[in-house]
Amino acid sequence: MKVIAHRGNSAHYPENTPAGWDSAFAHRAHAIEADIRFSADGVGICAHDPALQRLFKRDERTAELSYAELASLAGAQGETISLYTDVLAYVRKGQSVVLDLKEESPAALEGVWQAIDQRVPHDRRPLIVVGCHSLAAVEYFAARGGVTILGLIPTPDVAAEVFQAGATTIRLWERDVTSLLVEQLQALGAQVWVTTGGEPTGRRVGDTDQQSLAALHRAGVEGVLVNDVPLVNTLLEALQ
Template sequence: MTGGRAIAVAHRGDPYRARENTLPSFRSAIDADADAVELDVRATADGVPVVLHDPTLRRLWGHDRPVAELTAAEVASLTGGGVPTLAEALGVTEPVRTLVDLPERSAATARATVAAVRAAGAADRVYYCGDPAALRAVREADAAAEIALTWHRATRPPEVLLAEVRPSWLNFRFGLITEDTVARAAEQGYRVAAWTVDTRRSMRRLLALGVGSITTNRVAVLRRLLGGP
């Protein structure tokens, strides 16, 4: 994906400047020179991939309604068009890479997401992270997909999972990453990605360890630490 310098990934866009996982948030992240924009995808009742982290609209939009029980038209109506479809989001994030996070264990959502990425002509600029079961489905749907295997433990992912998913990246919560984590990953041909990193101190520590990607809510801060675009 990139050589040498670590890449700056904007977590759900630029959420301190615009509401997370919205088109204005993605535009703000791109304006801040993000290398990639991370966004979350869930599927509506009619199978449309939309961009939202939570299973319901409650936290961000004030409606305690599960996305999976609403059609795409109903989601748009309840949020005033604020929740974009994946297709709409990919249209905005076209200048940079897009990291699609699949937070739920749903093969159907993963397959619909891969299909939407293909339909948008965006397969060459999209890569995937999220629930391991969803990532298995991504790999089954797209043999060439770039995958960052999200892992929540200090232990290495099981060999069988690595063989099934064939990731390019191991995507760890930042507090789990040590010098040994990066070294062992490199020995096996993987790069290490860290999430979600918002303090300069943690950013500097991870950069010194040789982490290849940092996902942050403060992409402008990370960009300044990394230097120019």
């Protein structure tokens, strides 16, 4: 089972930061995940929330501030907002990254693609897993080719359509996983990844435990997005 570091090794480091991403790879993550947004002046940044309140105690939204203003902010552990291009640097080193596209306007999709096109050699682009929430985003990246497309679907009923549009991997929420559904998606030709936790599990998104991970393993899930990479690797080793 592939271990994807949800917002980096975020159980141990501030989310969406190089420290967390580096730690994830040091603990044998298959890939790191980062959330992609844009500043008011069009600079690609890594931020999960549309607002700055949770991490930086500010009332503004990320899209309302310039990159210079965003870069001046510091979180509780001194963390600052990372650049989208910081994530692409891992790809140039041969490491895989998952881009969770939090903005999917035409301008945002073009901004994501232009950075890839300008900075990542063609032979490295399959290491980029573009996480798309909308069918339009899947179709956009499928038309450009080269990258791997992950369908971040809200519910299983849209999985087949998203796969047919070009997403070779389908992300399910843990609440939706059944062995039959996983088997059906794999029969289409899709890989199946799962974001652990979230409602109604009683765990934070990205958190897991031995029992839940074992159930996903039995269901045939091929990848998990998790907060604690070393813990999950230890739990997976116990399942072998």
